[in-house]
Amino acid sequence: MLLSFRVANHRSIREETELSLVATELNEGTARETGARSEGRPVSVLPAVGIFGANASGKSNVLNALRFMRSAVLDSFADWSKRPEIPRQPFELDPDAQDETSFFEVDLLLGRDRVRYTYGFELSDERVEAEWLHAYPSGRRQIWFDREAGRPEGEGGEFRFPGTGLKGQKDLIVTSTRPDALFLTVGATLNHPGLAAVHRWFVNNLWLVTSVSDVPHRTEWTRKRLTDRKSGARLRERIGAMLAAADLGVSGLTLDPESGEVHLLHRSADGTPRPLDFWDQESLGTHAWFAFLGPLFHVLEQGGVLLADELDSSLHPILAAEVLRLFQDHEANPRLAQLIFTTHDATLLGPSVVERPLDRDQVWIALKRTTGESQLYPITAARKARRDDNLERRYLHGHYGGVPRLTSGEIARQIALIEEGLRATA
Known part of the structure; x- marks a missing residue:
């Protein structure tokens, strides 16, 4: 299962941004226990989180970043050598971003023993600048491998394997890994048993459901x-x-x-x-509903992660709320599948159409800054949301950010002024 995702310098996401699916003390019952512990405390995860925000705020780019990370893990060894450069998408509105790396990292809990893994990498246009895999089989971090392009030979070369965490043959993987390929991809291609679990998670997860374009395919x-x-x-x-x-x-x-x-x-x-x-x-x-049900039940059966872009474009708010409750129901979702969705639909914050299906720590806001950069934060960080708050009303009134900065009738007034100017110059 996914604990958190971090990304930087991808599309509209300029600075490092984190989406966390770890439950907080504000959770009111939707969190699921994992059996894992961190710093002596039990770790509970969220079966669903929703990203709310205005048009072009960057909501979809969070899901796109997850999908890019998946495609990198699956395709870097076989496909990237056929391209003139690594197919990343750095932030376009700042020329300096083109020379900076793009960063991707996930925290996972895998296997029956709920072992935590942290895997990530940094990319430039030409090569993999850094890559790492850390495991916590007994609660303490083991660095299974650490890769850094340009590291001097005296420091162990580009690849380091401190300790004995990553067992098995590694020399063949190192010699087979091109500068523009991920070590994890090559290791899985060569059937390294220690890397299989993390690689398999990317293979089986991060299904993307979009609003309309992929309905025939689904x-x-x-x-x-x-x-x-x-x-x-x-x-x-x-x-x-x-x-x-x-x-x-x-x-x-x-x-x-x-x-x-x-x-x-x-x-x-x-x-x-x-x-x-x-x-x-x-x-x-x-x-739309029929096409949504196939991936939905597949993810529930496998215990995977489903990405739903613009959930409100495919489903009525009442249906969307029922989908959320399906993921949060212990019997319907025994394998702890997870849903990450984007939406404009404030009714999912309740209570005008449906009772709020989300706890406060399941609600995230995407906001576009004046520089064109996207900012992502939990609603609880915007302003302390009390249990009895009407989140829908306060969100639409702009208390948490993530809504268009428009006054009522502003667009109509702007059009009227344009028309008046055109008549005056005619």
Whole structure:
């Protein structure tokens, strides 16, 4: 599971920024115990966090940074050598940022023993400038490897392996690692057993669900999973139940065993279920919900991390709130899958449409500074949020930041002034 993510110099994120999924003392019951301890204290994690903010505030860039880190771990060895330079995206609005490294780091709890790992790297356009993996198998840090480009030979060369934490053959990995490839990627490619757990986490996690563009792809992926001989029947039952519960007029679904075509069932005037053609007769909202359910159940089954960009664009606020409650329910989410989502939908802060499904430490704000840099912080850091606060109203009134700086009717007045100026010069 993911404890925290740190990033710097990626897209609109200029300075080092952290998104934490570790519960705080302000949590009111959504946190889940992990069995792990840090500095003698038990560590609890959040099954869901939401990033709220205005348009172009950088919310999506946090998810994009996580996805970039995943692609780097998966593809650096096989694909980066085919490119003229490492495909990073430093902050564009400051020329100095182009010469600075981009930084990515995750804190993870892995395995049945809940061992903590810290893995990260720094990239320039030409090479991996730094890379590290630390493990805490007994609560104390072990440096499994530490890489720094340009380190003198007298200090152990570019790669150091202090202690005996990372066991197994390492020389072949070192000689096979290009300057523009990650050591973790190469090690996993060469089947190093000690690096497998961290690499496998990136392979199996950080699924990204976007608002509209990938609905056809996710629909097709979900449809194929429904035809699986081993798990398809259970998935059909679960998705059918969720479609019916969403009050979309759908009472169930059928699957043609030969063609694999999915038909959703609707009650006709005489009360009998009637199948409709999925693409031609179902609404866009039904398409979005169906396409969301496939990745949702996959992550819940695997205990992974789902990234949902603009959750409110795909789902009604009541459905979105139910998705959050699904992740926070112990029986529905026994493997402690996690959801990180972005949204504009202040109703998820309650209580105008739904009772607030998020604790205060699950709410984060993205804010765009005048320099074009994004700032990310928990709502509790903006101003102390009391348990009885109406977070929705206070957020919309700008108490926590992350909302457009507009007065009522300002856009209409600006347009009127422009039109008046055009008429005067005509």
